[in-house]
Amino acid sequence: MKPIYLDYSATTPVDPRVLSKMLPYFGELFGNAASKNHSFGWAAEQAVDEAREAVAALIGAQAKEIVFTSGATESDNLALLGVAEMYAEKGKHIITCVTEHKAILDPAHYLATKGFEVTFLPVDKTGSLDLQALEAAITPQTILISLMAANNEIGTIHPLKEIGAMAKKHDVLFHTDATQATGKIPLDVEAMGIDLMSLSAHKMYGPKGVGALYVRRRKPRVRLAPILHGGGHERGMRSGTLNVPGIVGFGEACRIAQLEMAEEAERLISLRDRLQKGLESQLDFVFLNGHPQNRLPGNLNLSFAYVEGESLMMGMENIAVSSGSACTSASLEPSYVLRALGVSEDLAHCSIRFSLGRFTTEEEIDLAIQKTVETVRRLREMSPLYDMAKEGIDISSIKWTSH
Amino acid sequence: MYSDKVIDHYNNPKNVGNLDKEDLSVGTGIVGAPECGDVMKLQLKVEGGKIVDAKFKTFGCGSAIASSSLATEWVKGKTLDEAMSITNADIAEELSLPPVKIHCSVLAEDAIKAAVADYKKRQQPN
Numbered sequence: 001m002k003p004i005y006l007d008y009s010a011t012t013p014v015d016p017r018v019l020s021k022m023l024p025y026f027g028e029l030f031g032n033a034a035s036k037n038h039s040f041g042w043a044a045e046q047a048v049d050e051a052r053e054a055v056a057a058l059i060g061a062q063a064k065e066i067v068f069t070s071g072a073t074e075s076d077n078l079a080l081l082g083v084a085e086m087y088a089e090k091g092k093h094i095i096t097c098v099t100e101h102k103a104i105l106d107p108a109h110y111l112a113t114k115g116f117e118v119t120f121l122p123v124d125k126t127g128s129l130d131l132q133a134l135e136a137a138i139t140p141q142t143i144l145i146s147l148m149a150a151n152n153e154i155g156t157i158h159p160l161k162e163i164g165a166m167a168k169k170h171d172v173l174f175h176t177d178a179t180q181a182t183g184k185i186p187l188d189v190e191a192m193g194i195d196l197m198s199l200s201a202h203k204m205y206g207p208k209g210v211g212a213l214y215v216r217r218r219k220p221r222v223r224l225a226p227i228l229h230g231g232g233h234e235r236g237m238r239s240g241t242l243n244v245p246g247i248v249g250f251g252e253a254c255r256i257a258q259l260e261m262a263e264e265a266e267r268l269i270s271l272r273d274r275l276q277k278g279l280e281s282q283l284d285f286v287f288l289n290g291h292p293q294n295r296l297p298g299n300l301n302l303s304f305a306y307v308e309g310e311s312l313m314m315g316m317e318n319i320a321v322s323s324g325s326a327c328t329s330a331s332l333e334p335s336y337v338l339r340a341l342g343v344s345e346d347l348a349h350c351s352i353r354f355s356l357g358r359f360t361t362e363e364e365i366d367l368a369i370q371k372t373v374e375t376v377r378r379l380r381e382m383s384p385l386y387d388m389a390k391e392g393i394d395i396s397s398i399k400w401t402s403h
Numbered sequence: 404m405y406s407d408k409v410i411d412h413y414n415n416p417k418n419v420g421n422l423d424k425e426d427l428s429v430g431t432g433i434v435g436a437p438e439c440g441d442v443m444k445l446q447l448k449v450e451g452g453k454i455v456d457a458k459f460k461t462f463g464c465g466s467a468i469a470s471s472s473l474a475t476e477w478v479k480g481k482t483l484d485e486a487m488s489i490t491n492a493d494i495a496e497e498l499s500l501p502p503v504k505i506h507c508s509v510l511a512e513d514a515i516k517a518a519v520a521d522y523k524k525r526q527q528p529n
């Protein structure tokens with residue numbers, strides 16, 4: 001059986017149209033976009049400019065507001081550290097959320113060691129924010145609110161427009177990590193009041209190792225202290241010779257996403273619902289993690305109670321998915337995102353994230369349903385907890401010998 | 404990532420099932436915790452001082468399933484003392500478990516010990 005890829009939230013294949021657009025820039029068009037005095041440089045610069053236009057167009061921004069980076073991790077770091085340093089005199093308080101990606105949480109914790117105060121807002125059981133709690137957390141010292149557009153594990157979408165309006169009202173900058181959302185759902189920095197936005201090419205059918213930070217230039221003009229110092233590329237915010245082939249690919253990926261997003265979202269929702277219905281109709285004790293409606297089109301995160309996630313993935317050989325189970329991480333702790341939702345640890349160990357994408361077919365979904373159902377049934381036959389559940393024993397009432 | 408032996412036990416686990424826990428010749432050990440991601444139930448049936456049957460049920464990763472499957476295979480035909488001398492290191496070595504999976508073999512050793520202790524307890528008249 002050909003392997004089936006249902007892990008598009010981890011990374012996506014490069015779209016063949018993107019690849020063919022990139023290839024010349026590894027060959028005859030190898031110039032440095034910063035070489036201003038010959039045609040090799042001009043060709044590279046022109047290609048970068050076109051890509052910058054395409055990236056900006058996808059999010060309703062101006063080309064000049066796009067800073068190319070090595071990916072969303074760098075963009076997130078640049079947004080948090082760059083704003084913190086530049087605006088420290090105004091205040092030293094930052095607001096973010098417990099379900100953010102580590103590329104936000106870790107720089108936030110780092111800033112906390114450097115004299116900043118960081119508020120980590122909680123979420124409810126669907127992964128959604130309480131906007132009143134957000135507003136209550138804002139103080140005169142607050143310089144930045146950083147909240148992701150959509151969560152990478154559970155797909156829950158935050159109300160960006162409402163957050164943006166609140167940030168404006170209190171004169172606070174708003175950064176959003178839109179890594180999982182760009183090209184999947186409509187985003188508009190103007191309509192949503194976004195001041196900074198992190199993007200990554202490899203989650204949207206572009207190449208790995210390239211991304212961008214949108215940095216607003218008007219109302220307000222956002223200033224950033226760079227984290228990479230050097231030749232002054234990207235208006236001084238990100239020095240380093242531009243990754244021209246990567247940027248060209250990123251631009252093409254954005255152009256395609258803008259054209260195809262609406263239709264693709266519809267197709268993915270229907271495949272995702274087919275997967276969910278197929279699993280839930282054949283298996284009992286299946287629980288959805290995240291928000292039932294307000295989530296990314298391709299995301300389906302389910303807990304199959306009484307079956308441990310890693311053993312389930314082992315049985316679903318040839319079907320590539322992710323799990324929030326501790327066994328899949330070095331830390332032996334189950335997913336902090338699921339824990340933040342209040343998913344009990346035993347169910348967090350049983351979670352599987354299916355993430356569908358552009359090349360997912362109905363046939364693949366049907367095979368995935370079949371293989372998942374088969375494996376869950378087989379493992380439940382082996383599970384002492386499933387026996388107890390069927391006998392009506394509440395497993396949380398038992399005193400376990402933890403180790 | 405997984406050794407061939409782990410994969411083989413995972414795909415063809417030996418001795419999955421339940422023994423009658425009311426039967427006085429059966430000892431049951433349940434170790435682990437759902438919130439830690441693994442629970443092992445191991446049962447032994449003892450006749451004439453020897454383990455004549457063993458069954459397991461495990462909630463856990465592939466290595467946990469393999470460790471308990473192997474444990475049931477190994478205890479069969481052994482005396483209680485012999486079974487008690489099986490260590491986690493023996494199990495980990497046989498299955499070539501990587502360091503992050505050693506706790507699975509520890510759990511299997513604990514399950515054997517818990518089942519033997521339960522059996523012994525049940526032999527004492529109350």
Ligand SMILES: Cc1ncc(COP(=O)(O)O)c(C=O)c1O
Pocket residue numbers: 010070071072073074076101103148150151152177179180199200201209211
């Ligand atoms: C929400 C989110 N932010 C940031 C990142 C990091 O992106 P990159 O791999 O481009 O550094 C990811 C990808 O794992 C992500 O899902």
